[in-house]
Amino acid sequence: MKCVVVLKAVEEVTLQQMSINHRHRDTRTRAAGLLMLGRGLKARAIAAQLGVSGQSVYNWSHAWRERGICGLMGAHNGGRHALLTEAQIAVALEIARAEALTLGGIAQRVEAALNEPLPCKIETLGEALKRNGFSFKRNRYALKKSATRKRSP
Incomplete structure (x- = not known):
């Protein structure tokens, strides 16, 4: 042919x-x-x-x-299916807009609101929130150097 x-x-x-x-x-x-x-x-x-x-x-x-x-x-069917549903993402966005929480705190509140565990890692939830315009800062665990310096008399 x-x-x-x-x-x-x-x-x-x-x-x-x-x-x-x-x-x-x-x-x-x-x-x-x-x-x-x-x-x-x-x-x-x-x-x-x-x-x-x-x-x-x-x-x-x-x-x-x-x-x-x-x-x-039309034949593109590649890629993995989304683990988070649109409803789960909508609840997470609502919670994130309500108050400033850590990613773990948002995940806990989403699980409590939906009465089911998240079907993915917390990082996946973070990526979904980033796609919707949220950004995260890393928590600082150490004191600033200027606060720990010894002051001379």
């Missing part, structure tokens, strides 16, 4: 930009592969150059013919 893609000038520009700037690596790879197909390279050569299987290149061309650019982007 021959794997040929005919690209218009506008599509070629779009695929070039997508192969450089898209946030998902697999989508960038697909766009680069389609550009190579449009320039007349063979599927096996493209697969070898991009480090994918030959079947992947055929799948990309089929998706392009069927659905266009949406066919390239």
